[in-house]
Amino acid sequence: TNVQKLARREVEFIPRRRSDLHAAVGFIGSREYESLVAALDFHFGADIPLFVVSAALRSDVPIKNGTQFVALPLTLFSFPLRYDLEAAFPAAKQQPSFYALGIDAYRLANQFERLIAGVSIPATTGNLKLGRNGSILRIPAWGPTHEQFTDRAPAFDR
Incomplete structure (x- = not known):
């Protein structure tokens, strides 16, 4: 890539967990939920509490342990x-x-x-x-x- 050419060395991306992120809230659908869970896992945030609307869980997408969602009783x-x-x-x-x-x-x-x-x-x-x-x-x-x-x-x- 251009960055590697400028730096004249191989550039790697190393995911890190943000220390200021304590919870994630998503007003999202099931596709976005799947992507959000994958992103949290990639950035070492699998244990971060996740709060979503019930629409996020309306498919066969695996559910992240600890997800909380709002639904009709x-x-x-x-x-x-x-x-x-x-x-x-x-x-x-x-x-x-x-x-x-x-x-x-x-x-x-x-x-x-x-x-x-x-x-x-x-x-x-x-x-x-x-x-x-x-x-x-x-x-x-x-x-x-x-x-x-x-x-x-x-x-x-x-």
Whole structure:
């Protein structure tokens, strides 16, 4: 390369770990997730915590140990309601977030007094509470991954 010609010697790149990187956050898809994990591994950062959206884990890409991701509780945890919903509405398997939003809207209409009182309501899209400006705030659920078992959004949410 030009650099090698100028330096008149072979130039090598040696990856190093940055000492100021303590975590990585990615609002990315599965292809970018795979590249990010490979880059962290290459730069000796395999143990750096990684936080992503559930879309990053929606394929057959191997999941980095310790990855945390945000997902709808309806898709993350086993709810009897989810199976009833899928039986009644087969399209719910492909678009669970749409149906989860409808379920939560119905539930919130019946729990308005609790919202006004400042109570956080567990729901299928996350914990919901009333914000200062009157809007509904959603606190999403985090799904951890670890070596032997991976809590990831089920296949119908891919």
